[in-house]
Each structure stands twice: as C-alpha cells, then as structure tokens.
Amino acid sequence: MSATLRIDLTAFEENLRAVRDRVAPAETMLVVKDDAYGHGLAPIVSRAWLSGVRWFGAFDVETGVQVRRELGRDARVFSWMVFGAAQTTAAVSADLDIGVGDAATLEEVAAAAQRAGAVARVHLKVDTGLHRNGVRPEDWAVFVDRAVELAARRAIDVVGVWSHIAEASDDEDDAARARYEVAVAQLRARGVAEPLRHLSASAAAFARPQFRYDIVRIGAFCYGIRPAGGPDEQQLGLAPVATLEADVIALENGATRLGVGSCDGLPSTLAGRVHVRTPGGDRRLLGIEDTEALVESWPDAAIGQRVQIFGGGAPSQTDLAEKIDSIGEEIAVRISPLVARCHR
Numbered sequence: 001m002s003a004t005l006r007i008d009l010t011a012f013e014e015n016l017r018a019v020r021d022r023v024a025p026a027e028t029m030l031v032v033k034d035d036a037y038g039h040g041l042a043p044i045v046s047r048a049w050l051s052g053v054r055w056f057g058a059f060d061v062e063t064g065v066q067v068r069r070e071l072g073r074d075a076r077v078f079s080w081m082v083f084g085a086a087q088t089t090a091a092v093s094a095d096l097d098i099g100v101g102d103a104a105t106l107e108e109v110a111a112a113a114q115r116a117g118a119v120a121r122v123h124l125k126v127d128t129g130l131h132r133n134g135v136r137p138e139d140w141a142v143f144v145d146r147a148v149e150l151a152a153r154r155a156i157d158v159v160g161v162w163s164h165i166a167e168a169s170d171d172e173d174d175a176a177r178a179r180y181e182v183a184v185a186q187l188r189a190r191g192v193a194e195p196l197r198h199l200s201a202s203a204a205a206f207a208r209p210q211f212r213y214d215i216v217r218i219g220a221f222c223y224g225i226r227p228a229g230g231p232d233e234q235q236l237g238l239a240p241v242a243t244l245e246a247d248v249i250a251l252e253n254g255a256t257r258l259g260v261g262s263c264d265g266l267p268s269t270l271a272g273r274v275h276v277r278t279p280g281g282d283r284r285l286l287g288i289e290d291t292e293a294l295v296e297s298w299p300d301a302a303i304g305q306r307v308q309i310f311g312g313g314a315p316s317q318t319d320l321a322e323k324i325d326s327i328g329e330e331i332a333v334r335i336s337p338l339v340a341r342c343h344r
C-alpha cells in the first residue's frame with residue numbers, strides 16, 4: 001500500500017545507447033553517485049556493463065568499492081571524492097581510478113600505494129573556474145612536477161587530466177575549456193604524452209562536440225532526466241527511466257488519499273502546482289503530508305488503484321522540478337531509500 005519507484009532498465013539501456021552514439025568516439029563514463037541518482041546502484045551498473053559501458057563515475061570511495069564488487073576487476077571505476085589515509089587506502093586496494101585535486105591528496109594516494117605495494121592510477125584535476133575542488137592554474141605546474149616525480153618512483157601512474165564545468169553558459173564553458181587546454185599542454189610538456197582527458201557532463205557532452213575529448217561523464221541523461229529549462233526528452237532522444245507510483249489508500253469528499261508523502265522524499269512544495277496521472281485522467285495534487293498525499297478525485301476512484309506521480313505518462317522529474325525552481329536530479333535523488341525500487 002505504499003509508494004514504489006519503478007525502474008525501466010530497457011529504457012535505461014536505450015538511453016545509454018543514445019548517449020554513447022551521440023558522443024562517440026569519446027567513451028561514456030556512467031556517473032552513479034547518490035545510488036545511481038536514486039535508481040539503485042547494483043541493477044544499474046550491471047545492466048550498463050552488459051550493454052558495454054566500461055567506465056563508471058562513482059563519486060566517493062564507498063560507491064567505487066560497491067561498483068568494483070558488482071562488476072569485478074575489469075571495470076574502470078573513477079572516484080574523485082577521496083580524502084585522508086583511510087579513503088586513499090581503500091581506493092588503492094579496490095583498484096579505483098582516483099581523481100586528485102589537491103597536493104595533500106596526491107601525497108596520501110602515493111603513500112597508500114607504496115604501503116600496498118601497488119601503483120595508483122590517478123587523474124589530475126585542474127580547477128577551470130568552478131572553485132569547488134581542483135588545483136588552481138597558478139599551482140598547476142608545481143603539482144604536475146610532483147606527480148611526475150611520484151610516477152617516476154612507480155607510486156602512481158598519471159593516467160588522466162580532468163575538470164568539471166558549470167554548463168550554465170557557453171561563454172563561461174569556453175573560458176573553462178581554454179584553461180583546461182593550457183593545463184593539458186603543461187602536463188604533456190612534462191612527459192605525460194597521452195593522458196585521458198575528460199571535462200564534460202551531460203549537457204556539454206551532448207551539445208558541444210569539442211568538449212568531449214576522450215571520455216564524457218554522464219549521469220542525468222542516462223537516467224532520462226532532461227535539464228530544467230532545456231530541450232525536452234524527445235529532442236534529446238531520451239526516455240524517462242523512473243516512475244514513482246502510489247496506491248489510493250482512502251477516499252474522502254472530492255479527494256483521494258495516496259500512500260506517498262514528504263517522508264518518501266516528495267517535496268511538499270509541489271502541492272497545488274502539479275498534476276498526477278490517475279486511472280481517471282490527470283488530476284491536481286492538492287496536498288502533501290508526511291506519509292500521504294491528497295489528489296483531486298475522479299469518477300470510479302477506488303482504494304488500491306495506482307497513480308503515477310512522475311514518469312510513466314505523468315509529468316517527468318524535471319517537469320516537477322521546474323514548478324519549484326529545482327532540477328530533475330534533485331527530485332530523483334530525494335526519493336527515500338526506504339521506497340521500494342522495482343526493476344524490470
């Protein structure tokens with residue numbers, strides 16, 4: 001009688017194909033942070049692996065280790081939130097590709113590798129303007145020198161150079177890409193001839209071929225989540241993957257109660273702003289309480305009927321997000337882990 005998040009793995013696979021066709025010959029790294037954007041990590045990475053994806057963007061070490069466990073030793077698993085001795089040690093022993101964006105972490109990774117008798121694969125991160133994480137351009141030369149030195153001692157292998165961009169305006173992205181190009185050239189000048197280059201996420205990878213380089217890191221579009229205020233799913237060639245469903249649990253005067261609420265991750269600010277898909281057609285969402293939601297009724301409404309809140313013919317996650325100045329990813333990842341995921 002409670003909410004269910006249905007995950008259509010066939011739609012997911014078709015999105016993967018659309019993304020990979022679009023960005024080829026660049027390789028697609030499937031980003032799986034936040035439990036694969038709320039879609040359930042294990043079934044998502046398994047299906048992606050079967051359909052040919054070989055790179056996975058795991059954000060933190062814990063997620064990276066989970067992906068490694070699911071897929072075995074041949075998957076390339078990139079984690080970039082790796083800090084301190086415990087995490088670097090775990091990352092090295094799980095044979096992750098490690099994103100390194102500061103000098104202290106570079107030392108930690110090298111030390112962890114030496115303790116383990118391993119060579120850590122690192123991707124050096126330059127800050128191209130987001131100021132979130134990454135080595136500032138003015139510190140890049142020294143950072144690269146140190147990385148090259150550690151590589152000469154076989155503590156690390158410098159396999160990649162990367163950054164993250166805002167994807168908010170073309171001008172800003174162009175400026176970021178120019179800084180990125182300088183950083184890549186500096187790395188090459190110091191003898192790292194063929195680093196794997198990766199700069200863009202969904203939006204830039206789709207729209208701007210010169211941003212694709214060797215690998216693109218794609219999350220949202222693989223899950224069929226379009227950008228707020230951007231092109232629609234059909235234009236992008238993508239299909240929604242997740243459908244949030246809830247049962248009718250009670251009938252009142254002119255309203256029906258559904259077994260889904262803000263405790264399940266549904267933002268209460270959606271009340272009055274969106275329609276849901278009922279067996280009697282689209283009906284307004286009137287209110288959201290802790291564990292229940294109130295919807296305009298329809299003829300023949302009955303307890304046990306299923307209603308779609310997003311996906312599956314109802315508005316998409318991004319449609320909902322746009323009503324509350326948010327983004328589709330936010331709607332997706334907020335769905336509580338206690339809501340049952342049903343994959344098919």
Ligand SMILES: *Cc1c(COP(=O)(O)O)cnc(C)c1O
Nearest residue numbers: 031164201202217218219220221
């Ligand atoms: C989340 C994330 C991505 C994926 O972004 P999407 O817009 O969902 O494709 C790529 N790179 C980094 C560093 C990220 O944190």
